[in-house]
């Protein structure tokens with residue numbers, strides 16, 4: 739069963755020194771888990787509109803904008819626009835639940851974001867997510883090995899990260915849960931789900 743506990747990073751001001759340290763840890767965790775390179779490897783090759791929800795400090799969206807200047811890019815987060823993003827990236831600050839679903843379609847990316855929400859919230863978000871043609875999701879895998887890896891990494895990360903890493907895995911997903919809660923098959927998506935031993939569960943879905 740998923741267990742939801744508030745993450746400390748979400749409660750801190752964006753410029754809090756602990757939050758800055760923890761975001762730096764998150765970049766290292768993303769690198770170790772191979773999350774961003776997997777997302778980039780499965781992105782559509784032709785020109786596209788990319789939308790990232792819960793884009794954090796904008797690192798992934800920055801990489802995508804550098805690799806694919808022909809893509810239109812929109813990012814959503816509670817956090818203010820990161821200073822390093824090019825003007826071509828549209829940044830929408832605020833609670834995603836209060837935003838109208840996108841009307842432009844294209845590709846949706848959610849990296850380490852959906853585990854923040856209850857199943858009921860995810861059902862609501864499902865409507866939002868299903869306005870996209872392609873959906874790329876990378877989330878924590880709720881399993882013993884990722885929990886053990888988190889314990890091994892604990893001495894090397896900031897206390898905020900240590901707490902958030904554990905609660906993220908507890909709120910993460912077991913195989914089958916994400917696609918079911920987001921009702922992907924029911925709404926005509928073909929999808930593949932895969933797990934990675936470094937602690938990721940990944941869904942790549944396309945509307946037929």
Ligand SMILES: C[S@@+](CC[C@H](N)C(=O)[O-])C[C@H]1O[C@@H](n2cnc3c(N)ncnc32)[C@H](O)[C@@H]1O
Pocket residue numbers: 748764765768791792793794795814815816817832833834835849850851854
């Ligand atoms: C664990 S961080 C992941 C950030 C980024 N995807 C990464 O991998 O570095 C989750 C992000 O979701 C954002 N977030 C949480 N709840 C949100 C909401 N209701 N609406 C928009 N963004 C939200 C937080 O501000 C945070 O930046």
